[in-house]
């Protein structure tokens with residue numbers, strides 16, 4: 001049996017215990033105190049094998065001490081500590097082990113992935129496998145809310161790296177890796193009209209809601225499904241009382257693109273909006289804030305991962321995702337990025353969030369094998385697959 005796989009299977013109980021501890025330390029994106037508590041706890045989990053640095057905002061950088069003398073370049077692993085679950089969710093959704101799965105808020109997205117990576121590093125150390133690169137794990141505390149404060153940190157670390165491994169969950173119960181992700185953004189549309197009594201002064205009013213409704217019909221029409229461009233008005237607010245002609249209305253619109261060039265298409269579309277009712281004013285702000293992760297960047301890495309997974313008896317597939325991650329930023333810089341290397345399960349952001357226990361060991365082993373491999377260089381043409389163990 002593969003020695004990494006054996007290591008992970010031998011340490012399964014310990015890994016489950018670590019996952020439990022992280023899940024039971026709740027860490028919603030909007031709660032700085034709990035994020036700090038989580039960062040402190042995670043630092044304790046890795047402090048014996050890594051140098052840990054904490055940044056304002058609660059982001060962590062862990063540089064691992066690994067076997068092998070000469071370190072050539074850097075490999076960056078990316079994770080996040082925050083979850084979409086509010087404080088107190090554990091009361092209704094406690095951590096539990098049942099039906100071959102681990103359940104709980106954030107277990108799949110993505111606390112288990114963090115534990116997999118730490119145990120992969122432990123395996124490399126205990127099996128004394130030389131690692132050709134410096135290995136850094138960055139754990140961001142604001143991924144679920146757009147990574148505003150961690151983005152610069154992620155990009156800086158990526159620029160120094162030969163490859164980026166993202167510990168987000170895989171796709172579906174097969175755990176497919178993610179080699180492309182859509183770019184994500186949002187636009188805000190504000191309409192200003194004119195208030196008036198809906199009965200006494202009807203013609204004096206300029207109805208901002210009616211104007212918005214007409215605008216949104218145009219906006220929804222910017223969707224181009226065949227090109228993977230979607231435009232979805234998601235939130236609308238306006239009006240005060242039914243007998244007042246509403247003076248204001250605003251809408252938030254989610255946009256997704258497959259290609260970076262399509263950001264410009266959307267920018268042009270939104271800039272072209274013109275008022276129907278000349279007494280109203282329409283204002284548009286926003287844009288794409290996570291550039292798309294295009295497939296070409298991670299293709300070679302995926303090929304390597306597939307070869308290594310085959311040595312573990314796993315047939316690895318790739319997928320593309322409509323959702324964004326911090327991997328979007330690193331891929332957009334041209335750094336080869338492979339995403340979806342974390343846990344296998346289902347129900348991210350949903351009450352049935354859970355991971356498959358039987359896939360913990362092979363994911364951990366795959367991470368160890370990837371890190372031990374030469375991620376920065378193309379494999380030799382025509383040679384046999386690179387066997388590590």
Ligand SMILES: [Zn+2]
Nearest residue numbers: 109110143168
């Ligand atoms: Zn995530």
